[in-house]
Amino acid sequence: MKKLSFALVALLTAFSAPAEENHEHKHTPAPPRTHARWSPAMIDLFARLPIQEGGRVKPLSTFANFTLLALNGRRGCTTSAGVRLEPTEWLMDCFFYTEEAITYPCFLIQDAQVLDDLGLEHEGKLRRDRYSYADLEPARAKLFELGQKYDHIDAKERNPVQGQVVNLAHNVMLFERVAGFLTVFESTPTGADSAAIAAVFGKDGRPALADLLKRAAELRPFFGSASDDPHGTAAAGGKADPAFLAWAREFAGNSGGIALIPPADSAPALASWLTPGSIAEEALLHGTPMPDQIEALADLEAMYRLRDDRAAFASRAESFRKRVVAAAERRGEYAKVPLEVAFYRAQFFYYAQILFVLGFLLAAFSWIKPMRILPRLTAGSVGVATLLLIAGITMRCIIRGRPPVSTLYESILFTTGVAVISSMIAEYLNRQGIAMTLATVLGAAGMFLADRYEMQEKIDTMPSLVAVLDTNFWLASHVTTVTIGYGAGLLAGAIGHVTILGRLLGLKRRDETFYRTLTSMTYGILCFGLLFSVVGTVLGGIWANESWGRFWGWDPKENGALAIVLWELIVLHARFGGYIRDQGLAISAVFGGVVVAASWWGVNLLGVGLHSYGFTSGILIALLSFFAIEALVIVAGLAWGFGNRVPPDKPEGAVTPVA
Numbered sequence: 001m002k003k004l005s006f007a008l009v010a011l012l013t014a015f016s017a018p019a020e021e022n023h024e025h026k027h028t029p030a031p032p033r034t035h036a037r038w039s040p041a042m043i044d045l046f047a048r049l050p051i052q053e054g055g056r057v058k059p060l061s062t063f064a065n066f067t068l069l070a071l072n073g074r075r076g077c078t079t080s081a082g083v084r085l086e087p088t089e090w091l092m093d094c095f096f097y098t099e100e101a102i103t104y105p106c107f108l109i110q111d112a113q114v115l116d117d118l119g120l121e122h123e124g125k126l127r128r129d130r131y132s133y134a135d136l137e138p139a140r141a142k143l144f145e146l147g148q149k150y151d152h153i154d155a156k157e158r159n160p161v162q163g164q165v166v167n168l169a170h171n172v173m174l175f176e177r178v179a180g181f182l183t184v185f186e187s188t189p190t191g192a193d194s195a196a197i198a199a200v201f202g203k204d205g206r207p208a209l210a211d212l213l214k215r216a217a218e219l220r221p222f223f224g225s226a227s228d229d230p231h232g233t234a235a236a237g238g239k240a241d242p243a244f245l246a247w248a249r250e251f252a253g254n255s256g257g258i259a260l261i262p263p264a265d266s267a268p269a270l271a272s273w274l275t276p277g278s279i280a281e282e283a284l285l286h287g288t289p290m291p292d293q294i295e296a297l298a299d300l301e302a303m304y305r306l307r308d309d310r311a312a313f314a315s316r317a318e319s320f321r322k323r324v325v326a327a328a329e330r331r332g333e334y335a336k337v338p339l340e341v342a343f344y345r346a347q348f349f350y351y352a353q354i355l356f357v358l359g360f361l362l363a364a365f366s367w368i369k370p371m372r373i374l375p376r377l378t379a380g381s382v383g384v385a386t387l388l389l390i391a392g393i394t395m396r397c398i399i400r401g402r403p404p405v406s407t408l409y410e411s412i413l414f415t416t417g418v419a420v421i422s423s424m425i426a427e428y429l430n431r432q433g434i435a436m437t438l439a440t441v442l443g444a445a446g447m448f449l450a451d452r453y454e455m456q457e458k459i460d461t462m463p464s465l466v467a468v469l470d471t472n473f474w475l476a477s478h479v480t481t482v483t484i485g486y487g488a489g490l491l492a493g494a495i496g497h498v499t500i501l502g503r504l505l506g507l508k509r510r511d512e513t514f515y516r517t518l519t520s521m522t523y524g525i526l527c528f529g530l531l532f533s534v535v536g537t538v539l540g541g542i543w544a545n546e547s548w549g550r551f552w553g554w555d556p557k558e559n560g561a562l563a564i565v566l567w568e569l570i571v572l573h574a575r576f577g578g579y580i581r582d583q584g585l586a587i588s589a590v591f592g593g594v595v596v597a598a599s600w601w602g603v604n605l606l607g608v609g610l611h612s613y614g615f616t617s618g619i620l621i622a623l624l625s626f627f628a629i630e631a632l633v634i635v636a637g638l639a640w641g642f643g644n645r646v647p648p649d650k651p652e653g654a655v656t657p658v659a
Contacts, residue, residue: 035097035308038089042314045321047088050328050337052259052273055464057333059341062460063258064091067178070458071171072130073108080105080132094179096307101179102137105130107171114164118142133175136168143169181257182304184276185209189247196222196244208305209276210298213290216283219244252281261296262327269331276300296323336399340462343399348392349413353447355385360440366433375433382424382439389417389443400462403476405483409453409461411600414480416446418487419494422528426521434518438494474543482536482561486596488529489564493593495522499586500637503644519582522589523575530568537561560599567595583641587634594630597623 047061064087069075077090080103085093094101108130109115115122115131118139122129136143147169150162158166190206191198200218201207212219222241257275272278279297282288299320306312328334359381366374393404393413405411423439454461499518501507508514540561541551552558571588574580580588601623 035100036310037083038092039310042310042317043086043088043092045317046092048338048341049260049321050262050324050334052262054460056462057273057328057337058460058462059337060091060260061088061341062344062462064088065344066458066460067091067174068106069455071108071175072106073455073458077104077106079103091178094175095182096304098179098183102133105132105135107131107133107136107168107175109168110164111161113161114168117146117161117165133172133179136172140172143172177257182300184251184257185301185304187247187251188212189244194241194244194247196241208298208301209280210294210301213280213283213294213297216287219284220287223248248280248284252277252285260300261293261324262331262333264290264292265327265330267331269333292323292327296320296327299323339395340399343392343395346392346395348388348395349447349450352385352388352392353444353451355381355388356440356443356447359385360437360444363433363437363440367437375436378436378440379424379427382420382436382443385443386417386420386424386439389413389420389447393417396462403480405479407461407463408601409450409457411479411483411486412446412450412453414483415487415490415600416443416450418484419443419446419491422488422491422525426525430517430521432514432517434495434498435521438491438498442491442494474539474546478536478539478543480536481532481539485529485531485533485536485564486600488525488532489568489596490593492522492525492529492589493591493596495525496586496589496593496637497633499582500590500633500640503583503640504636515582519585522585523572526568526572526589526592530565530572533561533565533568537565557599557603560595560602563595564592564599567592583637583644587637587641590630590633590637594627597626 047059047064049060050057051060051063052058053063065075068077068087068090075087077085077087079085085104090101090104090106093104108128110128112122112125112127112129118136119142120136120139125131143165146165150158150166151169153162155163185208188207188209189197191201191203196219197205197207197212199222200215201211207215222239223245257277259273259275259278261274261279263271263274274282274293276297279290279293283290283294299316302316303313303320306316325334328337359378362374362378362381365371366378393410396410396413397404400406404414419442420439423435423442427433427435427439495518499515499522502515502518503509537558540558544553544558545551567588571580571585571592574588575585
């Protein structure tokens, strides 16, 4: 378990003392808000601050966004007083007004059984509700005990309550890391506690942390003589001050905090950024000169102490911003931070989803009551939604400097884009309205799936990649090409659904041209998908040979890619040889969509193989539900086909075509 800063421990211990004395817990009412809300300009300043987290430099707003999403299950926090805070404002309250932030109900508990297991009261709350840190703190020790116990159980073997306990324990640690970030400025020793402080700052002195670090050279002799110190922190001829040395080591060893301050320009790009603890470690324990970093720390400390004087706070905040941005720019690590802020504020995918749904409604009306304007409005809605989707994918590629399908989340976006654009091209070629309707369905479904995946995983969707996925030509070309094959396979399956369900419902039963058009579209898209699947699989083998030293290893992901290629080859040969007709091709295309889904998501559910980069929790039920629905569609299609066979002595077209 990550260690809290000792200042925050003291604060939270004092806060929870009455509840522990009475051995019962009641929900702590929110204290009256003692500070004014942050101005939009100040929130924007903090949103654009660069930090290093998860192996990359990103805006503070991105960190706040996904931190609150992990805790609260949504991007926003409503206080007990009904004040809604967006992520950056919530994070600023956690930094500067911790005593109030711990009363914000920002922890989503999915099942009250979790609270029963922790011995917490939840009278008057819903079974699925939100709680504050103050509500949970009395059971903190029990939570961490159970969390550690359940964490040793494989994720796939935990029951729902055990999984929620583990998740809650992680979220509490995450909150403590955030809420305890700046309380370190209250922990510096005084002259009464430390001979070192008394000698340098006077007996009544209580220096600010930045002032203490600026005079680190004067304090190092109080670590004792070098011969007595195996850690190399003492100076020759020094006189030991055990209290000061213990404080320095505990403070520097604190693993909490957020890396807001860039290291020296001479450090390599993406070297670890600095927290107050790491700056103290370098300056005090190792004697490393860090004037620029200490000045930035002085600004941050002044902001904490001047938080109620908003004019003075704004001045020091601007000074801090200029220092860290200039340092990040010199290191070449800031250029994409404003772009990422703009990307998340634009909400490309959210508005694309709305427009795809709108397009679907317009298409549905056009089928119910044909009007010349409706197809045009549908095409316009889908076109704008597709442009938003492409713009969002492009911005992500620029921000990451990687191809558009480096993660499962990105593959959903890219596959959706491929399927929608392919549908629009098909609509342009046949102008039946079918493909455009499918574009709305696939676009809305893809955007919904991407949103649900992000909400399920609750992690940054632009993470640093494992080394083997670091971009090179073969990887970029492989993942892009094979994902285009995924999109084509799913689109062919969608058209297969139209054929099967249309025949079952008796739609256009006398219009064989309609169904032959569907068959032609399915066949052409399968050919298109096969081409990209084959090329993508071969390119993947070349990449595997460079990365792992072998072209093929029968890895589950490789087997899935091969299954897609083989199934599409079988279907196309069966159609060309006359073994299957219109209905048979539609059924085969639907099953092809199942094969694509199994290859696309199945590897992460198995949790094995070189291509498995983490178990995707919560997807199993959705995937099995998809398989069950597709099985019903296939069985229904087969039943219709066998019930409408063409007698062998009658020419094709004399009656409804056979399966």
